[in-house]
Amino acid sequence: AMQPIRHLALLTSGGDAPGMNAAIRAIVRTAHFHDIRCTGIMDGYDGLMKKNFIELGPRDVKNIVQRGGTLLRSARSEDFRTPEGRAIAAANLRNAGIDALICIGGGGTQTGAHQLASEQGIRLIGVASTIDNDLGGSDRTIGFDTACNTA
Secondary structure (H helix, E strand, C coil), rough: CCCCCCEEEEEEECCCCHHHHHHHHHHHHHHCHCCCCEEECCHHHHHHHCCCCEEECCCHHCCCCCCCCCCCCCCCCCCCHHHHHHHHHHHHHHHHCEEEEEECCCCHHHHHHHHHHHHHHCCCEEEECCCCCCCCCCCCCCCHHHHHCCC
């Protein structure tokens, strides 16, 4: 049987979308409730490559819902686009004792997440977040409603 998740990491990647901070807050608070350690990865896949990790607890996500964008920031990562890069990323997660990863972002983010899971066996959840609402398997992506109302 699969071992329980004791340590979770999350990242945001690609273009930032309204609602990303609300998703981060929900994940951190839910993890805390279930006694699961939570690590935030700064700057998306680039931060995963560079081990730019921060501990996250309920106090760290206080009052972030009202702020736009993402507390964890976002960045492009050329290194992550290669299988060798993804092997390093997976090793960084394992060495930090992280059991599973949550990736919040759009098409590119979810493609990378899928590759990390299929090539490296990383336990992973993808959260659809793009103002374009162009991801299969999701009726409404995070950020889409705000974008429509703003427009």
